Amino acid sequence: MSHKRIPKRKAAIAAGSVVALGAAAILLPHANASQDGTSADGAPRTMKATDASDLASRLQGLLGQAFAGSYYDAAAQQLVVNVISGDNNNVVVQAKKAGAKVREVGNSLAALKAGAQTLKAKATIPGTAWAVDPKTDQLAVTADSTVTGADWDRLTSTVKSLGDGMATVKRSSGTFKTLVSGGDAIFAQVQGGTVRCSLGFNVTASDGSPAFLTAGHCGVAAKQWSDSETGQPIATVDQATFPGNDFSLVKYDDPNTQAASEVNTGEGQAVQIARPADATVGEQVFRMGSTTGLHDGTVTGLDATVNFQSETDPNGVDTVTGLIQTDVCAEAGDSGGSLFTQDGSAVGMTSGGSGDCTNGGETFFQPVTTALQATGATLGDGGAGAGAGDQNGSADPSASAGDQAGGGDAVGGGGTADPSGTAGDGTDDQSGAGQSGAGAGHRSGAGHGSSSLTRTH
Incomplete structure (x- = not known):
């Protein structure tokens, strides 16, 4: 049987994110590649953030109770490892020989x-x-x-x-809340109206079927999801967790669906998503969302706990733990969107936060690695792995900007957007918080090209 490809105008659900907004500047170039081997003289060596994360994991096992956390010094391109003062000097020497910068601290993990x-x-x-x-x-x-x-x-x-x-x-000047309908828009019909969320990353479920990850509060809110506001459901929630964690595994109803493992960054560009990765404090990350487009920032904390006001109990609390904390801005309409690195590592999915992209704020993300481990899914293409455009993943040069796969239907913080949409003209917030705002407009993306990134400020 021939594989079914997602129609070009239905490709909003095929990619991890949507078109970036506003004028863009070229992203900073890649950090220098990490050096192989150990540092013979004990001097810290330069490395990429992903290599720093791997080294930190190894050193945590090596140092044991002496390990007190680590972070990536982006300016120096070095891993900084905290050790408890007065601990065995031998393990400190080993950490230095491995290439880390070691500093003594007072508080143990x-x-x-x-x-x-x-x-x-x-x-x-x-x-x-x-x-x-x-x-x-x-x-x-x-x-x-x-x-x-x-x-x-x-x-x-x-x-x-x-x-x-x-x-x-x-x-924080804002209010912590789950942020809804970012990235490529997905829709569900529930009693009382339409809810919106966004696709995070395409994956392959443990049984080999094509699926995607999104926020858990989306999967709890509705069982069946569509790639258009009035369209028939094309995917069904298989697993959903919220509160506690905030992730859902949603399987495509057609087992032959092909969904590209990539994030559409707009401007004819896409980033191929090749691997999951744990976040490292200090590393640069990127977030896509339909309200605010592409923004970057820094990981500021790990294993974060956030206490959201319960959306079902006025006197209750929805507590989510194990989140990634960042200074990347986000607004209502950005929930569920992809958090990733320039080299194509999937890091997280937008859970919630406070503030906005004018004044800044904090945003929290569900780690992708936690979701994959819990669901048994693997990161990558569903089905045979065709990318946007043609079967080998390249863009179709003859397609118009609106037709090219992965462009997506972007929705705003409070309005489902079409070319004639007006502010506030749209569906209710998925979270039930009643937030509303201008629709982002129907942002048909250009075809996917190279893996370079742009960003907006």
């Missing part, structure tokens, strides 16, 4: 994790978040604008109880 457990027990308040910050060797605690009065006092007193030098608290 065990102590920081214990502090996080205290925060969980005593300060699980809607609008709060915390994560280990290896750069400061402390817990970075954030409170959004809704945390006031007795809640603020409770949070700050809990942080103080942890002891000096264990945690810092900062304010």
Whole structure:
């Protein structure tokens, strides 16, 4: 039987993201390739962020309890590894010989994790978040604008109880919320209207069928999904987890569906997604979303806990743990979109955050590696792996900008967008939060070309 290819105008669901917005500048070039072997003189060696992540994992096993976290120094292109003061000098020497920059710190990972457990027990308040910050060797605690009065006092007193030098608290001007309908738009019909989310990455399910990953709160909200607001369902939720984690595995209904493993960055360009990768604090990452397009930033924390106001219980909290914290901006309409690196590593899917792309803020992402491990899926093409355009994955040069695969139907924070759409003309927020805004417009993308990236500011 011949494989079914996704029609060109239906390719919104075939790629990880949609067209970037605004004027673009050329992205910084790749970091220098990592050197092979160890550093004979113990001097830190330069490496890419992905190589730094691999080295950090190896050193964590080597150092054991002495390991107190690590981060990537992007300016120096070096891995910085924290070790507990006074620990065995032999393991420190080994870490240096492996090429890492070693610094002694006072707080162990065990102590920081214990502090996080205290925060969980005593300060699980809607609008709060915390994560280990290896750069400061402390817990970075954030409170959004809704945390006031007795809640603020409770949070700050809990942080103080942890002891000096264990945690810092900062304010966020926005409100922590799940961010809906980013990336390539997917739709579901539920009682009360249409919900929107976005596709994160195409994968192959454990039974070999084509599927994709998206946010867990999307899979909990609806079972069947379409690639157009009024179209018939083309994919069905197989697994969904929220709260706790925030990921869903959604299988294409047609087992012959071919979906490219790539992120469409607009301007005729796409990034091929070849592998999953764990995030590293300090590395540069990119996020795609239909509201704000392509934006970049830095990973600022790992294993983050976020306490969202419950969308079903006015007095409840939806707590999600194990998230990646970044300073990449996002807005309503960017949820579920792809977080990735320039070299084609899939890192995460947008869960939620606060702030906007005018004033900045914090955004949290579900790690792709966690979702893959939990679902048994593997990253890559569904089906035979045809890319956008023609069967070998290259762009169809004769196709018009609106027809080229992977362009996607981009939707805004509050409105499903078509060429004649107006602000606020669209479906409700998936989360039920009632946010609304201008539709992003029907952003038909150009054909996929090289793997270089652009970014907007």
